[in-house]
Amino acid sequence: MTRTSVATTSVEKHRSPAGSDTASDRGTAEALLSAAGRLFAERGYVGTSIRAITAAAGANLGAVTYHFGSKQALYRAMLERLLAPIGDEIRAAEASAGTPLERIHRAVEGLLRYLGRNPERPRLLLQEISTSPLPDPLVQRTMKSNLLLLRSLVEEGQRDGSIREGDPLLLALSLLSQPAHMSVVLRPLHRMMRFQEDEGVLLDRLAPHAADFAVRALEVRREGS
Amino acid sequence: MTRTSVATTSVEKHRSPAGSDTASDRGTAEALLSAAGRLFAERGYVGTSIRAITAAAGANLGAVTYHFGSKQALYRAMLERLLAPIGDEIRAAEASAGTPLERIHRAVEGLLRYLGRNPERPRLLLQEISTSPLPDPLVQRTMKSNLLLLRSLVEEGQRDGSIREGDPLLLALSLLSQPAHMSVVLRPLHRMMRFQEDEGVLLDRLAPHAADFAVRALEVRREGS
DNA sequence: GAGGTTATCATACAAACGTATGACTGAAGA
DNA sequence: TCTTCAGTCATACGTTTGTATGATAACCTC
Numbered sequence: 001m002t003r004t005s006v007a008t009t010s011v012e013k014h015r016s017p018a019g020s021d022t023a024s025d026r027g028t029a030e031a032l033l034s035a036a037g038r039l040f041a042e043r044g045y046v047g048t049s050i051r052a053i054t055a056a057a058g059a060n061l062g063a064v065t066y067h068f069g070s071k072q073a074l075y076r077a078m079l080e081r082l083l084a085p086i087g088d089e090i091r092a093a094e095a096s097a098g099t100p101l102e103r104i105h106r107a108v109e110g111l112l113r114y115l116g117r118n119p120e121r122p123r124l125l126l127q128e129i130s131t132s133p134l135p136d137p138l139v140q141r142t143m144k145s146n147l148l149l150l151r152s153l154v155e156e157g158q159r160d161g162s163i164r165e166g167d168p169l170l171l172a173l174s175l176l177s178q179p180a181h182m183s184v185v186l187r188p189l190h191r192m193m194r195f196q197e198d199e200g201v202l203l204d205r206l207a208p209h210a211a212d213f214a215v216r217a218l219e220v221r222r223e224g225s
Numbered sequence: 226m227t228r229t230s231v232a233t234t235s236v237e238k239h240r241s242p243a244g245s246d247t248a249s250d251r252g253t254a255e256a257l258l259s260a261a262g263r264l265f266a267e268r269g270y271v272g273t274s275i276r277a278i279t280a281a282a283g284a285n286l287g288a289v290t291y292h293f294g295s296k297q298a299l300y301r302a303m304l305e306r307l308l309a310p311i312g313d314e315i316r317a318a319e320a321s322a323g324t325p326l327e328r329i330h331r332a333v334e335g336l337l338r339y340l341g342r343n344p345e346r347p348r349l350l351l352q353e354i355s356t357s358p359l360p361d362p363l364v365q366r367t368m369k370s371n372l373l374l375l376r377s378l379v380e381e382g383q384r385d386g387s388i389r390e391g392d393p394l395l396l397a398l399s400l401l402s403q404p405a406h407m408s409v410v411l412r413p414l415h416r417m418m419r420f421q422e423d424e425g426v427l428l429d430r431l432a433p434h435a436a437d438f439a440v441r442a443l444e445v446r447r448e449g450s
Numbered sequence: 451g452a453g454g455t456t457a458t459c460a461t462a463c464a465a466a467c468g469t470a471t472g473a474c475t476g477a478a479g480a
Numbered sequence: 481t482c483t484t485c486a487g488t489c490a491t492a493c494g495t496t497t498g499t500a501t502g503a504t505a506a507c508c509t510c
Contacts, residue, residue: 041355044269044271046268046269046271046272047271047272047356119355126409127355129409129410129413130344130351130352131269131272133416134416135413135417166434167430170431170434174438177403177405177406177407178406180402182398182402184351185354188368189368191358205395206395206398209391209395209396209399210402212391213396213442216441216446217439217442219441221447
């Protein structure tokens with residue numbers, strides 16, 4: 001009998017005898033979600049077979065049907081889990097202390113750091129966005145909330161005169177562009193350009209750079225000579 | 226007998242009797258390339274079947290094998306055709322008259338306009354980049370040449386003092402981020418946010434905005450009071 | 451220890467896939 | 481008129497796909 005409900009909490013029976021790497025200890029459902037996140041982001045939805053997922057998770061072919069009901073349901077559960085934390089980064093920066101520009105700086109830098117370290121997440125997002133004509137509500141929510149959060153931050157700065165004029169929604173979109181694009185191209189770019197530093201160090205250099213770039217573009221022009 | 230060579234020029238025999246829409250007049254190979262560009266960008270490589278392509282092109286199932294040899298070869302031919310013109314936009318702006326900042330403005334605005342009007346192109350690019358660990362040489366060349374073109378433009382401005390200090394390669398990457406990201410999210414964003422203006426008008430507003438944003442981030446800070 | 455629930459496993463099945471094959475069509479060259 | 485050849489078409493092939501099924505095993509409760 002298949003179990004279609006995903007919301008059940010106890011998925012902790014039947015452990016493996018020894019601690020194998022990606023295998024079924026810590027829960028088969030957990031291992032499936034983890035493998036699915038990696039594979040779906042790399043090869044896309046259709047490009048990833050249930051057989052590939054279960055093999056990577058060290059589980060049986062039937063495990064996906066049993067634990068999630070279908071490939072689609074596993075994909076949705078994985079998407080929900082990986083996309084939810086993205087908004088937290090911006091929310092944290094918004095709630096922090098400082099001027100709007102300082103908080104925007106933190107938001108851009110923090111977001112790029114987070115996405116750069118977890119590239120599956122922006123990849124899945126972009127995949128979803130560019131695949132379907134009107135993306136999944138979950139994806140829409142993620143995109144929208146981040147955009148609106150940044151917009152309100154921009155508006156706050158415009159009100160107190162620290163941020164220049166301009167459509168706040170478009171400015172928010174500009175702010176989002178760097179983290180979104182750079183986090184996706186970071187790895188291939190790193191391999192392509194043969195940087196001597198490793199990928200993490202490049203990200204450490206890239207994140208403040210992008211935040212500076214964004215903040216400078218928002219500042220009011222100070223009247224010179 | 227299958228024909229594996231793609232470089233042959235005369236593919237103009239055997240027309241359809243009447244002018245059907247996407248059908249096989251103007252050449253079956255041409256119709257296949259066109260349909261392939263649209264479908265591959267929307268659904269990805271594995272998500273697009275030869276049957277879907279040939280049906281959309283109004284051609285027979287065997288047409289892909291006959292004209293291109295394989296699905297892979299069709300994909301490559303389509304990629305080559307769609308990716309090549311991307312660099313031209315930046316090259317044109319680079320070769321135009323004006324200060325480095327003016328030319329960068331033109332490059333960003335022009336690139337965003339071009340990609341926004343042809344969203345299959347950046348979609349295919351990002352798809353290729355985020356799919357494989359090290360992308361196809363053709364894709365690498367496209368990405369690299371645009372990046373280096375912008376970098377040399379930045380360096381020129383830094384030499385004459387009109388552009389602030391900073392790693393020119395990272396600055397070039399920042400410049401590329403907006404057109405790359407915005408052109409991909411434009412359509413879903415437009416649908417999602419329910420803009421009253423239509424998509425083309427939004428792009429007309431977005432392109433100068435993004436170019437301004439980029440140029441402001443590059444300007445040297447003028448010392449105020 | 452019996453009974454029942456929960457999970458894993460090997461296997462089966464229909465559908466869709468990329469590709470191969472051979473027959474057919476029409477125009478061009480001799 | 482006959483031959484040739486590029487192109488189109490229907491069909492068949494071996495694989496791989498997502499999902500269904502029934503057997504087996506491990507645990508908990510009585």
